[in-house]
Amino acid sequence: GESVGLHLPTLSVQEGDNSIINCAYSNSASDYFIWYKQESGKGPQFIIDIRSNMDKRQGQRVTVLLNKTVKHLSLQIAATQPGDSAVYLCAESFGNEKLTFGTGTRLTIIP
């Protein structure tokens, strides 16, 4: 079946540096993508989303890039802070009610 996956299961970044978390998706029909942040023992928290008619979308300290040619999604976090340490989940849907999640990347911020 279709799946959403991540290139790197873990990522360690120095505090203050920028982080880039990558996600590959396999369903070329997917038209909506979303990033969630999940802290230990908590539910996923919305970060940013993007529709397939866009290539880039910016939020506060975060940017999502979508490359439909290679079916790749990335989340950029600027000037990472200790509070950014968490698991980051990407998810996709294709015009229906369901989101399919990837496994996630654990981001660790080094002081």
Added chain:
Amino acid sequence: DAMVIQNPRYQVTQFGKPVTLSCSQTLNHNVMYWYQQKSSQAPKLLFHYYDKDFNNEADTPDNFQSRRPNTSFCFLDIRSPGLGDAAMYLCATRGGYVNEKLFFGSGTQLSVL
């Protein structure tokens, strides 16, 4: 203020003993979801309600059932929990449009002894 509330936060049950997890929402959203998330894995959709219409995933075991008595509440019933059902159970809601974000509760961590 919490918008999707799950109770209890932690639940311990015995092997084979029925257990019910609850979810309530203050968002008046049409769609409610139940996801199962095992350690270091992605959340896996079990089923969802669009209003009163129940939508089961093809690979959700019969052991898992759900009820939605009204817009605000949704329950997950595990009829005979096995050791493999130990997981975080996440409830989420969404308004009536596709391609919109889901709002998640804090989850219920279920342990099976």
